[in-house]
Amino acid sequence: DGGITQSPKYLFRKEGQNVTLSCEQNLNHDAMYWYRQDPGQGLRLIYYSQIVNDFQKGDIAEGYSVSREKKESFPLTVTSAQKNPTAFYLCASTSGTGVHEQYFGPGTRLTVT
Amino acid sequence: DAKTTQPPSMDCAEGRAANLPCNHSTISGNEYVYWYRQIHSQGPQYIIHGLKNNETNEMASLIITEDRKSSTLILPHATLRDTAVYYCIVRALFEAAGNKLTFGGGTRVLVKP
Numbered sequence: 645d646g647g648i649t650q651s652p653k654y655l656f657r658k659e660g661q662n663v664t665l666s667c668e669q670n671l672n673h674d675a676m677y678w679y680r681q682d683p684g685q686g687l688r689l690i691y692y693s694q695i696v697n698d699f700q701k702g703d704i705a706e707g708y709s710v711s712r713e714k715k716e717s718f719p720l721t722v723t724s725a726q727k728n729p730t731a732f733y734l735c736a737s738t739s740g741t742g743v744h745e746q747y748f749g750p751g752t753r754l755t756v757t
Numbered sequence: 758d759a760k761t762t763q764p765p766s767m768d769c770a771e772g773r774a775a776n777l778p779c780n781h782s783t784i785s786g787n788e789y790v791y792w793y794r795q796i797h798s799q800g801p802q803y804i805i806h807g808l809k810n811n812e813t814n815e816m817a818s819l820i821i822t823e824d825r826k827s828s829t830l831i832l833p834h835a836t837l838r839d840t841a842v843y844y845c846i847v848r849a850l851f852e853a854a855g856n857k858l859t860f861g862g863g864t865r866v867l868v869k870p
Contacts, residue, residue: 679860686861746803
């Protein structure tokens with residue numbers, strides 16, 4: 645089955661630690677995205693990548709970093725510089741610009757204490 | 758900037774049609790109307806999109822007013838599994854920021870037995 649996988653579903657970290665969230669897709673999609681969702685709120689774009697080895701900052705990139713070394717993978721690192729890292733993180737992909745539908749993964753809920 | 762306005766919540770009886778309104782009075786001529794839904798603690802799911810004409814698929818119907826300033830998503834026979842937050846999004850197909858989706862607060866729909 646084609647789709648987007650995010651692991652783990654739940655992640656717990658201590659304050660001051662960096663943590664990397666995994667996102668893998670086997671849809672052969674060119675573009676991938678990371679969104680953050682806080683309780684009761686909509687999604688906000690952190691980073692996106694339209695092609696391998698290239699990525700762009702979204703609306704709330706501070707305190708986050710990404711890489712896109714492979715087409716199918718787009719990991720997100722939440723660094724210690726992110727002031728409020730506890731949130732629900734969603735990865736998405738699409739086959740490129742000019743495409744209507746974005747596919748989302750199941751999300752990773754990160755709790756930092 | 759919020760491009761859409763949706764009621765924060767609504768209830769619907771199981772088996773009845775659910776009509777979800779969305780105002781987008783500043784929509785541009787090249788912007789589409791998209792609907793996604795998010796079941797609790799899952800990633801958003803694409804439902805339908807339209808430009809000017811009414812659209813229907815296996816999940817829902819989308820009615821867009823002639824002036825395109827508002828639209829209605831119709832779930833013809835709501836089931837308990839349709840309980841979710843529904844997001845109305847307007848977006849041009851080719852955007853500078855790589856096809857990102859901008860999510861507002863959405864409408865929390867509760868389908869009751």
